[in-house]
Amino acid sequence: MAWGNYGQSYVYNYDINAVFDAVMRTAAQLKLKLCDSDRNNYRVQFSNGISLFTWGEKLNVSMGVLPDGRTGVNITSVSNLGVELMAKSKNEGNVLKFVNTLNMFLPPR
Numbered sequence: 001m002a003w004g005n006y007g008q009s010y011v012y013n014y015d016i017n018a019v020f021d022a023v024m025r026t027a028a029q030l031k032l033k034l035c036d037s038d039r040n041n042y043r044v045q046f047s048n049g050i051s052l053f054t055w056g057e058k059l060n061v062s063m064g065v066l067p068d069g070r071t072g073v074n075i076t077s078v079s080n081l082g083v084e085l086m087a088k089s090k091n092e093g094n095v096l097k098f099v100n101t102l103n104m105f106l107p108p109r
Helices: 016-029 087-105
Strands: 005-012 033-038 043-047 057-065 071-079
Touching: 005 087, 016 043, 016 057, 016 071, 016 087, 057 087, 071 087
Parallel strands: none
Antiparallel strands: 005 071, 033 043, 043 057, 057 071
């Protein structure tokens, strides 16, 4: 795994449109800036700002319907520069923070 990115996949027992809406609410809650949104293909890209340790990151979220009807979500955080010493841990933290907040909007059922 490269320094400049971190990704994880998750499965939710919700309709893909409900998941998409929850992703958008999660980003708003975390004050992420919307960079790109493609509701037809269920892909969204957000960014956060520059910090003391990084040049900022992009958070890519893609969703799809699994054969069993549940919704698969892939979340990847990519550093803008990609060579910062703290990039891997920062990207991992971005994904985990996003998922923890998303789980508040999509509780297990």
